Amino acid sequence: MTRLVVLDNEAVQALQDPAHPKHRHVVSHAQVVASRKRRAVAIQVVVPTTVRVEAGWDRTSPAWVFPNRLRIADSPLDTASANIAASIRNHTGVSVADSHIGAVIQSAHDDQITVVTSDPVDMRLVAGDKDITVAAI
């Protein structure tokens, strides 16, 4: 069984900023992932690259050292993802970053997909028919 955890804009911002009111909450998610990885659970955390842009996550900036070290992989907006994201945006009117999250969800082949988000309604909208778990922050 493989698990995918997708971060939205606010989850990323909360993770980066120790003064953010939701910092400890999102760090808790990261800690659970780390502990499960240690127990050989197949779990991966990803951030869609447009979410990274929206959140201002520049991997070369010293301000982002902590998130950079947490093994959070980029999920790029390649041609196929851009097509899916564009379709989602056309149908729902959500932001580019949320559309990209939808594309990541709809393209994923993992057994369980969890989105850490401050906007559960939009995440369920962009997920379409895909069954997802929403971790609301």
Add this chain to the structure above:
Amino acid sequence: MEAPAVIERIGELLDGSELGTSNTSMRIPTALRDAAALAVRELGIAPSATALTTAALRATLEAVVMQAALDEHYEQYPQARPDLGDLAIAAAELDGHPLAGQPERLRQAAAEIARNHPEASSDDVLLWAEARALPAA
């Protein structure tokens, strides 16, 4: 090397796109090697014993690096360190567990289990809280 530099370097190496391989003189127990070969051949869990070993090593290193980054962060920002209740809530949220919506019940279960089992994990708390939620037979 200081710990942050080590974390950084291991991360870079894990992210490296270099496809080169190396022969190693690593000695592993014969029985373990045979078990891996059997699992690959008969259970198809990986394309080869080498692929299986590489994947396991990568997963372990990712977990170690992630935990080291978190530990360093906790040292710098002690208020960011989640307690067992926080972790149980985060685990429930990531899993879509029915008790995710009852954080106080999870905090109570964490407090109870920590009294006798200080090393308990978030998953232990979830199990305990779930058992406590069952109606008495």
